[in-house]
Amino acid sequence: MFTNIAEISKTKKGISNLKKFSIISYGCQMNVSDSEVVASILENIGYSYSDDLNNSDLILLNTCSIREKAELTVRKKLESINSIKKNNKNLKVGVLGCMAERLKDKFLIEEKIVDLVVGPDAYRDIPNLLKEIEDGNDAVNVLLSKEETYADINPSRFNTNGINAFVSITRGCDNMCTFCIVPFTRGRERSRDPKTILNEINELVENGYKEITLLGQNVDSYLWYGGGLKKDYIKASKIQKQTSINFSKLLELVAKSFPNTRIRFTTSNPQDMDDDVLYTMAKYSNICNHIHLPVQSGSDEILNKMNRKHTVFEYLNLIKKIKRILPDCSISQDMITGFPDETEDDHLATLNLMDNVKYDFGFMFKYSERPGTLAARKLNDNVPEEIKKRRLSEIIDLQLKHSFENLSKYVGKKVEVLIEKESKKSDNHWAGRNPQNIIVVFPKKNFLRGEYATVKIINHTSTTLIGEVIIA
Ligand code: 5AD
Ligand code: SF4
Numbered sequence: 001m002f003t004n005i006a007e008i009s010k011t012k013k014g015i016s017n018l019k020k021f022s023i024i025s026y027g028c029q030m031n032v033s034d035s036e037v038v039a040s041i042l043e044n045i046g047y048s049y050s051d052d053l054n055n056s057d058l059i060l061l062n063t064c065s066i067r068e069k070a071e072l073t074v075r076k077k078l079e080s081i082n083s084i085k086k087n088n089k090n091l092k093v094g095v096l097g098c099m100a101e102r103l104k105d106k107f108l109i110e111e112k113i114v115d116l117v118v119g120p121d122a123y124r125d126i127p128n129l130l131k132e133i134e135d136g137n138d139a140v141n142v143l144l145s146k147e148e149t150y151a152d153i154n155p156s157r158f159n160t161n162g163i164n165a166f167v168s169i170t171r172g173c174d175n176m177c178t179f180c181i182v183p184f185t186r187g188r189e190r191s192r193d194p195k196t197i198l199n200e201i202n203e204l205v206e207n208g209y210k211e212i213t214l215l216g217q218n219v220d221s222y223l224w225y226g227g228g229l230k231k232d233y234i235k236a237s238k239i240q241k242q243t244s245i246n247f248s249k250l251l252e253l254v255a256k257s258f259p260n261t262r263i264r265f266t267t268s269n270p271q272d273m274d275d276d277v278l279y280t281m282a283k284y285s286n287i288c289n290h291i292h293l294p295v296q297s298g299s300d301e302i303l304n305k306m307n308r309k310h311t312v313f314e315y316l317n318l319i320k321k322i323k324r325i326l327p328d329c330s331i332s333q334d335m336i337t338g339f340p341d342e343t344e345d346d347h348l349a350t351l352n353l354m355d356n357v358k359y360d361f362g363f364m365f366k367y368s369e370r371p372g373t374l375a376a377r378k379l380n381d382n383v384p385e386e387i388k389k390r391r392l393s394e395i396i397d398l399q400l401k402h403s404f405e406n407l408s409k410y411v412g413k414k415v416e417v418l419i420e421k422e423s424k425k426s427d428n429h430w431a432g433r434n435p436q437n438i439i440v441v442f443p444k445k446n447f448l449r450g451e452y453a454t455v456k457i458i459n460h461t462s463t464t465l466i467g468e469v470i471i472a
Pocket of ligand 1: 066181366368369
């Protein structure tokens with residue numbers, strides 16, 4: 001569910017005498033979604049948004065720790081914010097999210113570069129922490145929770161296009177992949193009450209939103225049995241178990257309740273994706289046919305060292321099932337190259353798996369050792385940087401080849417596009433996505449943003465479909 005580092009500044013003009021705050025989100029969609037929760041909490045105590053860092057009273061960075069590079073980007077931003085602070089002595093700076101959780105009070109006590117440190121489960125405490133700052137006290141809360149899902153907070157969608165929205169359904173992760181910092185920074189897995197999920201979507205739909213993405217580190221593992229950690233389900237009563245709601249049931253509830261809304265979800269973990277999810281996708285045409293199914297490596301040895309709970313054979317069986325039940329479903333991947341002890345044969349196995357699946361697109365990364373993870377403690381980061389780089393570029397090249405081939409199959413066909421924005425390259429063209437999550441660009445004609453268009457594909461690149469004939 002993590003994408004490349006995105007920096008998203010949020011604005012809304014507020015009343016000028018209100019205190020102003022800015023939030024910059026880094027990393028995954030979950031951070032974007034959490035920033036909307038934080039914005040809602042701050043609005044409630046009288047703050048208003050500003051995208052002008054120079055005119056803010058409070059700047060918050062919602063941070064990412066997934067790779068070292070992500071943390072370095074945040075560090076650079078903190079340096080530039082510190083020069084703003086020199087001209088505005090009243091400015092307060094806060095670090096939220098995964099870096100806050102990982103580094104705890106180091107930012108505040110040792111480095112003295114921020115005023116506020118808040119972990120992903122402690123955002124409700126921000127109003128109290130702001131008072132602590134005013135009283136001259138340290139303001140740190142990095143407690144992880146067994147319950148917190150922010151279920152009752154209506155996120156403030158301040159950087160919205162009014163068309164697409166994220167709705168979080170689970171928090172945390174229990175998988176403990178050996179390379180991954182997320183279980184340490186976001187805590188144990190817990191699911192959100194389906195009623196609050198449906199209420200949030202209902203409000204979005206009433207406000208004109210057309211596409212909802214259900215969010216979680218591992219959405220297929222969603223399980224509501226009245227609250228509490230996923231790992232404690234075993235202790236639930238008989239009645240709790242009988243009335244529990246898993247991901248396929250939730251997906252069905254959402255698809256049925258909002259038949260005119262596009263539904264997406266991310267991220268799926270191969271070990272938790274069951275057939276019912278695929279059948280539910282097949283049954284409801286408003287559930288988009290795209291599955292993001294990270295595999296990380298095509299070698300069983302490496303998968304084992306990563307503590308991934310499936311083999312290549314099992315993964316390929318799941319892919320076969322997806323292709324059988326959902327013939328026009330796109331599949332995307334996350335891949336890590338240069339994991340400790342990865343040999344040339346392991347790398348070839350990854351290329352081989354990619355040749356087998358022919359993913360529609362993917363997100364590929366060099367392994368980055370994260371302090372405290374099992375891989376950092378037990379394994380040697382022993383693949384030289386040059387080799388990591390070369391393997392990464394081979395994987396990316398192969399993915400681009402597959403993406404290009406897969407996109408060529410759309411040429412001559414009609415696709416349904418939800419219009420999201422103007423094309424970056426031409427103000428005469430719209431850009432949107434088809435259900436398979438592929439970007440489609442086509443002439444604007446009389447269409448409007450937020451509308452659906454049927455577009456005939458005439459050309460393509462590795463990442464974009466280009467359409468011409470539009471049938472209204
Ligand atoms: N190094 C490189 N990539 C990582 N990811 C997670 N942890 C690391 C790491 N330590 C990648 C995985 C995951 C995606 C969100 O980020 O591919 O699926
Ligand atoms: Fe990290 Fe694995 Fe959980 Fe994904 S499933 S967040 S990679 S531990």
